[in-house]
Amino acid sequence: MKLERLQRELRKLDASIVASERDGCILLEGEVEDYATAFAAGKLAVDKKRYLGVLNDITVKGFEQKIVLPAENDSSLEGMECDVLVIGGGITGCAIARELRRHELSVLLVEKGADVASGQSSRNGGVVHVGVNFSKGSQKLRYCVRGNAMYRKLAHELHVPYENKGQVTFARTKAEMLALEYVHRTALDKGVVDTKVMGRDELRKIEPSVPDWSVGGLFMGTGGITSPYLMTIALAENAVENGATVALNTAVLDMKVEGGLVVEVSTNRGTIRPKAVVNAAGVHADVIAQMADDRTFTIHPRVGTNVVMDKKAGWMVNTSMGKTPFTLTPQQLEGIPSDPISQAKAMVKTASSHTKGIALIHTVDGNMLVGPNADEVPDREDVSTDRAVVEKILASQQEVQPAVSASDIIAYFTGVRSPTYEEDFVVRPGIRTRNVFEAAGIQSPGLTAAPAIAVDIAMWVREYLLGMMDVKKNENFNPVRHVAPVLSELSLEERNQLIHDNPDYGEIVCRCEEISKGEILDALRSPLPVYSVDAIKRRCRPGMGRCQGAFCLPTVMRIIADEAGMPYEDVVKGSSDSRIVLGKK
Numbered sequence: 348m349k350l351e352r353l354q355r356e357l358r359k360l361d362a363s364i365v366a367s368e369r370d371g372c373i374l375l376e377g378e379v380e381d382y383a384t385a386f387a388a389g390k391l392a393v394d395k396k397r398y399l400g401v402l403n404d405i406t407v408k409g410f411e412q413k414i415v416l417p418a419e420n421d422s423s424l425e426g427m428e429c430d431v432l433v434i435g436g437g438i439t440g441c442a443i444a445r446e447l448r449r450h451e452l453s454v455l456l457v458e459k460g461a462d463v464a465s466g467q468s469s470r471n472g473g474v475v476h477v478g479v480n481f482s483k484g485s486q487k488l489r490y491c492v493r494g495n496a497m498y499r500k501l502a503h504e505l506h507v508p509y510e511n512k513g514q515v516t517f518a519r520t521k522a523e524m525l526a527l528e529y530v531h532r533t534a535l536d537k538g539v540v541d542t543k544v545m546g547r548d549e550l551r552k553i554e555p556s557v558p559d560w561s562v563g564g565l566f567m568g569t570g571g572i573t574s575p576y577l578m579t580i581a582l583a584e585n586a587v588e589n590g591a592t593v594a595l596n597t598a599v600l601d602m603k604v605e606g607g608l609v610v611e612v613s614t615n616r617g618t619i620r621p622k623a624v625v626n627a628a629g630v631h632a633d634v635i636a637q638m639a640d641d642r643t644f645t646i647h648p649r650v651g652t653n654v655v656m657d658k659k660a661g662w663m664v665n666t667s668m669g670k671t672p673f674t675l676t677p678q679q680l681e682g683i684p685s686d687p688i689s690q691a692k693a694m695v696k697t698a699s700s701h702t703k704g705i706a707l708i709h710t711v712d713g714n715m716l717v718g719p720n721a722d723e724v725p726d727r728e729d730v731s732t733d734r735a736v737v738e739k740i741l742a743s744q745q746e747v748q749p750a751v752s753a754s755d756i757i758a759y760f761t762g763v764r765s766p767t768y769e770e771d772f773v774v775r776p777g778i779r780t781r782n783v784f785e786a787a788g789i790q791s792p793g794l795t796a797a798p799a800i801a802v803d804i805a806m807w808v809r810e811y812l813l814g815m816m817d818v819k820k821n822e823n824f825n826p827v828r829h830v831a832p833v834l835s836e837l838s839l840e841e842r843n844q845l846i847h848d849n850p851d852y853g854e855i856v857c858r859c860e861e862i863s864k865g866e867i868l869d870a871l872r873s874p875l876p877v878y879s880v881d882a883i884k885r886r887c888r889p890g891m892g893r894c895q896g897a898f899c900l901p902t903v904m905r906i907i908a909d910e911a912g913m914p915y916e917d918v919v920k921g922s923s924d925s926r927i928v929l930g931k932k
């Protein structure tokens with residue numbers, strides 16, 4: 348849309364909004380009453396043919412984005428020099444740090460949270476997506492398909508659970524079946540293999556929980572499932588094993604850019620001088636890009652809540668399944684002929700790109716995950732949960748699996764996605780700043796895409812650095828992560844031997860998940876040790892079961908305190924200010 352026309356349209360939303368062109372982008376400024384207006388303006392301004400992206404600087408009266416910063420403040424990184432600074436310890440940043448270490452480069456990853464996977468990388472569904480929903484030519488499609496193909500080997504190397512049972516979307520009508528047939532026929536062209544439209548009887552052999560109302564559906568054979576936080580931790584650990592440094596509780600606060608180069612990066616732990624900078628900062632990636640003078644996009648937070656069901660509900664889904672993402676409102680249906688082909692065409696055209704139709708997931712741990720929703724919100728850091736949202740998710744998914752019941756809920760969590768207004772990834776070398784590399788806008792399917800994004804970013808960084816230094820292959824790089832024994836994976840004989848050799852493996856701490864003291868100690872002695880209850884929960888699962896830690900929490904805290912040599916009351920849940928015990932009585 349031409350600027351004058353866009354301005355006229357924006358005025359209809361709010362008289363204060365002003366649009367202008369800046370550095371190949373469309374810049375929006377003004378102050379509006381509510382976030383919905385600011386969001387609508389951002390959407391209206393998208394014009395991928397004319398502009399690099401939307402810079403939405405519209406403020407909302409009474410709302411100020413607060414960034415949660417670490418409590419730590421010291422000079423432990425003051426003056427540190429490195430070849431590459433990776434900002435953000437989500438799956439994208441951790442995959443990039445590991446990939447960079449395939450070469451002799453000094454790599455420092457900084458993460459503002461108290462652990463890696465502090466953002467959306469620990470708050471997602473864990474689905475390794477197939478990519479059929481993404482449009483041709485998009486970065487989301489390219490990296491999703493490539494990332495998906497890398498997962499099996501990666502999970503094997505890092506010893507992270509991964510299952511490839513496929514994904515299923517159920518059709519309700521003949522028109523929906525035709526729409527799925529269209530998706531199937533275009534899949535190969537998008538690089539997505541192994542899809543098939545099946546009638547309900549054939550589908551039932553793969554997914555026994557075909558709903559009564561379904562006439563059949565689309566099976567997508569490359570769909571998988573993994574543990575998102577374990578995958579992120581494993582990538583970080585393997586990066587560290589191969590020589591990368593990870594600095595937790597470390598937030599990038601500002602940058603000095605001179606002559607088109609980032610020369611200094613200020614953090615709460617001192618100033619770092621990197622040769623190259625990778626921006627993998629999730630919901631704050633546009634803030635980091637702005638610091639680096641390379642912003643061509645704006646992140647608009649989109650929340651999603653997932654509900655975790657007890658393992659006894661695991662039978663309710665075998666694959667990852669859901670309704671088709673084709674929803675035609677009565678208004679959209681108006682004027683469309685009632686024959687299935689016309690309706691199918693309209694469905695494909697109006698299909699939501701935000702939902703892939705996967706809402707019931709059999710996790711790698713045997714639980715069932717239900718959700719998520721997708722709602723636009725102003726706050727990038729608000730991960731609170733809402734009972735009404737949980738009830739809505741359950742009601743919606745009971746249509747697919749009537750046995751879904753609130754009595755099986757053991758936990759729920761919210762994650763904040765980081766889409767751009769253009770709804771595509773921004774994976775590229777810097778445009779104005781030569782030594783910055785963007786891995787931004789990594790919303791779903793970012794978990795799937797991260798390994799492939801890492802390959803490209805590492806390649807571009809290497810090519811850039813080759814202009815100023817010798818970049819040798821790291822002959823000692825070992826892609827295989829060292830792993831401690833996981834008792835649940837061992838035979839009875841193997842367990843007995845292990846317990847005989849080390850009685851700590853015989854002391855069960857978490858009864859729900861059957862986790863031993865020995866496994867908790869192994870997690871505390873890993874290449875990236877984090878002395879918090881949440882970190883241990885993510886690494887080896889005490890507290891993940893039905894009782895959610897009600898029984899084992901004090902024992903886990905005692906083990907952490909003894910191992911770290913800290914007072915019991917100093918053991919925290921997650922961040923350094925999240926104390927569990929206030930003090931001794």
Ligand SMILES: Cc1cc2nc3c(=O)[nH]c(=O)nc-3n(C[C@H](O)[C@H](O)[C@H](O)COP(=O)(O)OP(=O)(O)OC[C@H]3O[C@@H](n4cnc5c(N)ncnc54)[C@H](O)[C@@H]3O)c2cc1C
Pocket residue numbers: 434435436437438439440457458459460463464465466467468469470471472473474475476597598599600627628629630631632635650651652653719761762763764786789790791792793794795796
């Ligand atoms: C509800 C939900 C469900 C999803 N389901 C799936 C799915 O099933 N499959 C799939 O493929 N994808 C899914 N996704 C998307 C996927 O989770 C993300 O695309 C992916 O985790 C993005 O990883 P990231 O590393 O880019 O971002 P993040 O994980 O958000 O990591 C960015 C990190 O940067 C840190 N950071 C930010 N600012 C600074 C700073 N100034 N200094 C230092 N550190 C900073 C943050 O603390 C954060 O840890 C889902 C997302 C959500 C929210």
